[in-house]
Amino acid sequence: MRHLRTQLGMTQEELAGELNVTRQALSNWERDVNEPDLNMLKKICFLFGVNMDDFAKEVITKMETYEKKEKRQFNKYDMAIGLFYGVGIFLGIGIFAWPTALEGRTLGDTAG
Numbered sequence: 413m414r415h416l417r418t419q420l421g422m423t424q425e426e427l428a429g430e431l432n433v434t435r436q437a438l439s440n441w442e443r444d445v446n447e448p449d450l451n452m453l454k455k456i457c458f459l460f461g462v463n464m465d466d467f468a469k470e471v472i473t474k475m476e477t478y479e480k481k482e483k484r485q486f487n488k489y490d491m492a493i494g495l496f497y498g499v500g501i502f503l504g505i506g507i508f509a510w511p512t513a514l515e516g517r518t519l520g521d522t523a524g
Contacts (some may be wrong), residue, residue, distance in 0.1 A: 414442040414458045430459060444474075 417427050428438045431452065440446050448456065457464045 413438075413456065416462065417442075420460070427459075431455060 417424070420428075424435045424442075426440050428435045433440070433452070437448075441448050453464065453467070457467050460467075
């Protein structure tokens with residue numbers, strides 16, 4: 413919404429006046445603190461001359477971008493914990509598999 417408003421050279425005060433809302437309400441919409449209701453969205457789209465579908469696609473794209481930013485980044489501590497667990501599993505399998513692999517062999521036996 414901010415993009416459309418600034419393209420038209422409107423201030424938040426001006427757009428808020430056109431929509432009969434407070435500047436704070438408009439600011440909250442632009443900052444994604446909350447969203448306008450459906451009737452207000454229709455009014456906004458009409459005022460800017462945009463199709464509601466196009467406006468919705470822009471909002472969805474913005475939300476997806478936000479979600480990607482919010483995903484927790486993989487860091488060195490995650491890697492260390494993963495390595496610790498991996499080594500533990502490897503050693504655990506080795507400890508339990510080793511006696512089974514040696515069953516029936518003698519000290520000088522090299523054949524498998």
